[in-house]
Amino acid sequence: MSDVPDQPDQSDPSLRLLWRHRAGAREEPKTKRGPKQKVSVDEIVDAAIDLADAEGLAAVTMRAIAQRFGLGAMTLYSYVPNRDALLVLMADQVTGRAELPELPEDPRKRLELVANHTHDELRAHPWLLEVQDVRPWLGPNMSERYEWQLRAVDGLGLSDLEMDQTVAVLVGFAGNIARSELMKRRAEQVTGMTEAEWWEANYDTLNEVMAGSHYPLANRVGTAAGEAYQAASDPARELDYGLARIIDGVLAHVGR
């Protein structure tokens, strides 16, 4: 009889998997009987990331990944508890790939860097936008990322809470821009037409169907956008504009 009853581990199984490489990761029980695993968790996660990069998150099926290694689909479940856990591992692992640039002196440049860094990453791995719907998971690489982001807003005169909220606003904004870029690309893929072609093809129908409805401002603004961008929107400029306003607001708040 042990004094410590081995209560079923209440903690989340994904946690140990996320931190499997770090020092504190509890070493496996000594006995390692049974066949050796043919691949590693890292390889599986990397393959899943590559697949998501190339064909989108929907293409990341258990069967498809297993096939890449010549394994049966069910074999993956001896590496990873389920698909959702795999997505979390993908998110943390891909986060670890990006280097974290040195932070500039200038406060404005620091905040810009946080947003642009997020934006670049989400453009390279748009599926992260869909994974984040699950949870902002506590992996080692995400923790490191968060620490870096906090460092960017440290010393500006913000309270601890405000530091967190400022990072959230910047990262969230960058995510929204990335999302609208993703939607645009997806729309072009689904319809098989560019945005301009879509408007061309639907111009008559829109006029017909909207006859009798009046949206004066929307019309004026839409026309202006169309002329300026040759499209309904231009995410790159939206990024610059919104980011400037947000940073203005933050810096004004701390009195700079």
Next chain:
Amino acid sequence: MSDVPDQPDQSDPSLRLLWRHRAGAREEPKTKRGPKQKVSVDEIVDAAIDLADAEGLAAVTMRAIAQRFGLGAMTLYSYVPNRDALLVLMADQVTGRAELPELPEDPRKRLELVANHTHDELRAHPWLLEVQDVRPWLGPNMSERYEWQLRAVDGLGLSDLEMDQTVAVLVGFAGNIARSELMKRRAEQVTGMTEAEWWEANYDTLNEVMAGSHYPLANRVGTAAGEAYQAASDPARELDYGLARIIDGVLAHVGR
């Protein structure tokens, strides 16, 4: 032989469906043979909205909706071309339910209203966050909403493009807050624990697994958040903070 070859309608079929109630909607061909339809598109969309409100978007299956009317699943396809089109109709129709409050005089209050209005709606219908991944569709109610949002930023001294971008920043920010609230609720539902309980249950594991890793700022900020909120985050306060900064930035930009 007609001079006008009846080219297959190149325009998006969802468009006519979206605008089916408006004046310009092309009247159906006179001949209406065949059985009368037992329900209406509006009823179907309303039922789908109710289902999504009650049980989430994943519960909105063609079979589930059909069952509500005692119909066979395939019957829905004589009302709506496919599920994605139904989601678009849901989004526009639910947008039409919300009233658009009168806009205050004070510029700051106007911008706040746009963000808070979006936030309230997304809290009432969180599934809108998932539908928006498809496309910002051009329905009548969405158009009206957009017109109202533009009215809120009109007359401030912004250019046409800036008006659009300002609305996008405000609405996007409100959406991010709503999303983090949704994630929080989902996490509690999936794990069966409150956020506080989750941290309690995983405290030991986290300490063990993160031993050797150091995130000084994240730790400090996390502790501050935990003490202030009794949780890792408090979306309501994030809304106030971020909104204030964004509006500060916009108003400074137009010199107020």
Next chain:
DNA sequence: TCCAATTTCGTACGTTGTACGAAGATGTCA
């Protein structure tokens, strides 16, 4: 040498959207 622990993986189930085609209902025209 034998057993316990592990990995591998074929089969199968429930669920999804929806293609297909038959059956039934209805309006129009001869």
Next chain:
DNA sequence: TGACATCTTCGTACAACGTACGAAATTGGA
């Protein structure tokens, strides 16, 4: 009135998904 064209309804079926289950194969330790 009867015949037909047109439309709605919906049962069946298929492919794809995640994954539960359990048998087979493989390995290290006793």
